Amino acid sequence: MLKLIQSEFLKLRRRKFVWLTFSAALIMPFFALLYFHYLGRTGVDPIQFYKWSAFGYTVWIILPVVLGILCAMLMREENQYEVTTQLWIVPVSKMGYFFSKFFVILIYSVCFMMINAIASVMFSVISGCVVFEWGSVLFLLEKCLEMGILTAFTLLPILAIAASQKGYILPACITLVYAFSGFFIMSVNMYLHPLSSMAVIIMRNKEIPGLVFTQEINIFFAFLCIIIWDLISILFAGMALRRKK
Amino acid sequence: MNNINIAETNQNSKKSRITKAANYDSVIKTKQLTKKYGDQRVVNSVNLHVKKGRIYGLLGRNGAGKTTIMKMILGLTPITSGQVDVFGQNIKGHEKSIYPHIGAIIETPGFYPNLTGTENLEIFAKLRELNSPNAVKNALEVVGLPYKDKKLFSKYSLGMKQRLGIANAILHNPELLILDEPTNGLDPIGIAEMRDFIKNLSVLHEKTILISSHILSEISLLADDIGILHRGVLLEESSMSELERKNSKYILMQVSDVQKAALILAKQFNIKNYALKDNHTLHIYDTALDVGEINKALVTQNITVFSSGLCEDTLEDYFKKITGGKGIA
Numbered sequence: 001m002l003k004l005i006q007s008e009f010l011k012l013r014r015r016k017f018v019w020l021t022f023s024a025a026l027i028m029p030f031f032a033l034l035y036f037h038y039l040g041r042t043g044v045d046p047i048q049f050y051k052w053s054a055f056g057y058t059v060w061i062i063l064p065v066v067l068g069i070l071c072a073m074l075m076r077e078e079n080q081y082e083v084t085t086q087l088w089i090v091p092v093s094k095m096g097y098f099f100s101k102f103f104v105i106l107i108y109s110v111c112f113m114m115i116n117a118i119a120s121v122m123f124s125v126i127s128g129c130v131v132f133e134w135g136s137v138l139f140l141l142e143k144c145l146e147m148g149i150l151t152a153f154t155l156l157p158i159l160a161i162a163a164s165q166k167g168y169i170l171p172a173c174i175t176l177v178y179a180f181s182g183f184f185i186m187s188v189n190m191y192l193h194p195l196s197s198m199a200v201i202i203m204r205n206k207e208i209p210g211l212v213f214t215q216e217i218n219i220f221f222a223f224l225c226i227i228i229w230d231l232i233s234i235l236f237a238g239m240a241l242r243r244k245k
Numbered sequence: 246m247n248n249i250n251i252a253e254t255n256q257n258s259k260k261s262r263i264t265k266a267a268n269y270d271s272v273i274k275t276k277q278l279t280k281k282y283g284d285q286r287v288v289n290s291v292n293l294h295v296k297k298g299r300i301y302g303l304l305g306r307n308g309a310g311k312t313t314i315m316k317m318i319l320g321l322t323p324i325t326s327g328q329v330d331v332f333g334q335n336i337k338g339h340e341k342s343i344y345p346h347i348g349a350i351i352e353t354p355g356f357y358p359n360l361t362g363t364e365n366l367e368i369f370a371k372l373r374e375l376n377s378p379n380a381v382k383n384a385l386e387v388v389g390l391p392y393k394d395k396k397l398f399s400k401y402s403l404g405m406k407q408r409l410g411i412a413n414a415i416l417h418n419p420e421l422l423i424l425d426e427p428t429n430g431l432d433p434i435g436i437a438e439m440r441d442f443i444k445n446l447s448v449l450h451e452k453t454i455l456i457s458s459h460i461l462s463e464i465s466l467l468a469d470d471i472g473i474l475h476r477g478v479l480l481e482e483s484s485m486s487e488l489e490r491k492n493s494k495y496i497l498m499q500v501s502d503v504q505k506a507a508l509i510l511a512k513q514f515n516i517k518n519y520a521l522k523d524n525h526t527l528h529i530y531d532t533a534l535d536v537g538e539i540n541k542a543l544v545t546q547n548i549t550v551f552s553s554g555l556c557e558d559t560l561e562d563y564f565k566k567i568t569g570g571k572g573i574a
Contacts (some may be wrong), residue, residue, distance in 0.1 A: 007368045014359040014397075082355030086413065089319055089351075090372050092345040 004100035008074075012104070017073070024066050025112045029053040029119040036129040038073030046136035047208060053120040054140060055208055056115070059147045060085040060183050063178055064114055064155060064195060067105055068175025071159040072168035074101050079166045098234070106152040113148035117141050125202045139207070146202055153226055154182075154194035160233035190215050190222070194229045197222040212218065269333025272297050272421055272453040273318060278327035278336040280313050280477075288313050288317055288479040290327070295455050297472070300447045302468030304564065310477040311457035312352060315425050318455075319349055331421070334482040345373065348419035350427055354410025358399035362390055362409050364397055373417045384412040387442070387533060403430030411439070415446070422446065424456045428463060465560040475568045488563065496536055497556040501549035503527050513542050525551070 012018055032052035036044055078084045087097065117140050124130035158178060162171040182195025190196045190213065200222040203211055273295035280288040287309040295301040305311050316322040318329050320340055329336045331343050356365040366381040382392045388408040401409065407430050415423055424443070428436045444467060446452040457462050464471060471488060473481040481488075491538060499508045504519050510516040510529065518530040529539075540550050 003371050003374060007371050010364065010368050010371070011357055011360070013364065077357070081358060082352070083357060084355075085321060085351055086355060087372070088321060089344060090369065091340055092372055124249065231515050233310070 001096055001100070004096050005103045005185070007099075008100045008104045009171055018070070018108075021066050022112060022115055024062050025058070025115040026119050027060040027062060028056060029116065029123040032120070033123040033127050033129070036124075037127055043131060044098045044124075046124065046130045046140070048134065049124045049130050050120055050136070050140050050143075051208055051210065053137065054116050054144055054147075055202075059113075059151065059202075060195065060199070061179055063109065063147075063151050064158075064179040064182070066173055067151065067155045068113065068163045068178065069168075069172055070108060071105060071155060071162040072099070072165075072171035072175070074104060075159070075162040075171075076159065076166070076168040095234075095238055098163060098237045098241060101163075102152070102156065105155060105159060106149065109152040109155075110145065110148035113144035113151075117144040143202060144166045147198075150198045150201060150226070151157055151195075153230060154198050155232040157194070157231045160237035161239065163237045167187055187214055191218070197225040251505075264378075266454065270444055271295055271330075272332060273301075273455060274330040275314070275318070276328040276330070278314065278317060278329060278530050279325045280310070280317060280322065281325040285479050291474070291477075291479045293472060293479065294482065295453060296448050296449065297349045297453050299469040300443065300456060300467055300472045301472065302464035303455065303474060304461065304464045304560075305457070305459065305474035307459055309459075311459075311474055312399070313426050313477075314474070315349070315351055315423050315455070315457060318414045318423060319344075319347070319351065323352065330520045345417065345420050347421045347423060348414030348417065349423040349425075350407075350414050351423075351425045353403075353429065354406060354413065356413075358408070359397065361394055361397055361540065362405075362412075363393050364400070365409065366413060369413050369416060375417055380416055384416045386534070387415060388412045389438070394405045395524075404432060404435050407431055408435075411442075414466045420433065420453060422452055422454045422456075426458055427456065428458070428460070436463070439472060443467060461559075461564060473564060474524060480567050488560070494530075494555065494557045496532060496539070496552045496553065498527040498529065498539070498543075499525050499551040500527065500543060501525070501551070504537040505546070506548050509542055509546050509548070514539065528556075545548075 032049055035052060036049060051080075078087070088094075109158070110161060120140060123135055125132045130136075157176050158171060161174055166172055179195065182193040185193040186196035190200050200213070200217055201219060204215070204217055206217075206220055260314055261467060271294040273293060275291055275293040278291040278293070279286065291310075291314060293301075293314065295302075296383060301310050302546070303314065312324060317324050318331065318336065324337075332346065334343060336343055356362075357368070359370070362385065363381060366384060370381050385392045388411050390405065390408050390412060398406070407427065411424075411427060413426070420442075423441060427443070428439050431439055440463065443454060443456065447454055447469075456464075456467065465485070468485055470482070470484050471480055498506065503524055503526065507519065510519060510527075514534060516529055516531055516534070520528045520530070522528060536553050536555070540553055543550050
């Protein structure tokens with residue numbers, strides 16, 4: 001398995017697009033900077049700034065969409081160039097192959113959120129909006145790490161769909177629907193969609209102000225939702241890869 | 246292609262275990278192998294026998310089912326019915342123990358376009374858990390590709406891609422090679438080099454090789470055994486030497502008037518076993534006759550003899566005969 005993961009990273013050499021997608025981690029910190037700078041605010045509560053730069057659209061929309069596109073890309077190239085045929089002859093286990101891709105997604109997701117955290121701190125402190133303090137920075141890093149890990153797990157259904165497809169258009173479209181539906185379903189039932197369940201886990205201590213939950217916070221249900229979706233995804237990916245030669 | 250110097254790998258001990266443990270007469274043996282797509286049978290009850298240390302040429306026209314058979318052997322496409330035994334074991338359920346002993350190229354080999362040839366092979370070496378640091382270098386040397394070259398796979402010519410595919414197939418020093426049209430895209434020199442290389446693998450390294458091609462000359466120069474596949478049916482399976490014995494010999498005569506020549510032959514030499522091929526060509530199947538005497542008899546009867554001599558059917562003739570159609574190359 002370790003060899004598979006290592007080889008997954010070797011495959012990413014000279015893939016400029018993958019590195020470019022990291023720049024998406026800077027979008028919301030930049031808009032947060034513009035927003036607070038426009039208001040001319042100084043001495044803003046760091047959590048307020050981070051709510052804009054990291055806990056908002058970055059984690060609900062930008063990261064899932066970027067990860068979804070990455071899932072599609074990782075699966076599509078090997079199919080397109082028929083490298084999978086060579087891999088199956090090695091032989092590479094199909095589930096090992098799937099999990100090695102997931103590991104790339106997981107590492108990418110954590111790195112993305114870490115870049116976002118660093119950018120959030122830099123943009124907020126350098127612009128003078130926020131006064132630097134270790135407590136808030138550590139809180140941000142902890143939450144970003146949590147979000148990075150959990151988002152990767154919530155994207156397993158997209159990775160499974162990408163594994164079953166030869167192209168990337170359908171997985172990319174489904175990613176968009178998946179990301180936005182998570183956002184909207186949250187107001188109906190927080191434990192139906194992995195992304196809204198992830199929100200419950202992250203906001204479990206209600207440390208981020210201004211967020212209203214329609215249901216009682218139940219960590220067990222939130223994890224259960226993610227686990228069920230992930231198990232179904234793994235089963236589906238297993239079947240799809242076994243069918244796909 | 247350079248001299249063969251494939252690195253010994255940590256898999257060799259495992260390899261000897263599989264070959265010694267299993268008691269088999271054919272490295273690949275298929276039993277009633279059948280593949281259906283819907284109602285169409287693309288491979289029909291094929292019984293293939295690839296013997297150890299020999300080159301088996303699978304010959305057939307495009308669409309005859311060669312690649313499908315190879316894919317079924319490698320588990321790349323499901324088998325509708327029948328069985329594939331490799332190294333004496335049913336491939337189904339033993340993929341993990343059997344595949345590491347096989348090197349294969351199926352159709353055009355695919356690699357990562359953003360990586361160099363060396364980087365691509367390094368990935369496969371890692372996945373195959375090859376410990377030898379020179380495995381990649383040696384495999385590239387064998388096929389005549391540079392080691393640590395900066396050229397990306399996306400910039401490779403078709404011939405270079407094919408060579409890299411071969412390098413990947415031999416990287417782990419497998420006992421069995423399955424090569425699906427390996428000379429596709431190679432120039433004439435490259436084809437000759439590849440032929441020598443494959444021959445060397447069989448002769449010097451006792452590799453068993455299953456090679457498919459639609460090029461008759463390629464198979465006739467390379468194979469020890471041959472299987473002729475036509476519309477999914479294995480029409481013939483025999484050794485090349487047996488095939489040569491089976492091939493009919495005849496006296497070929499090219500004359501100005503074939504009808505008149507036939508009458509003279511029947512009258513003077515009592516020849517009945519002959520065939521008129523066209524207005525000027527005649528095949529006499531009684532090869533014990535003296536060609537000089539026949540020439541003399543025809544010339545004295547004012548028939549011009551353009552050429553005459555003893556001939557033998559080629560593989561193409563044989564292929565045409567048993568498939569009942571046209572030649573393929």
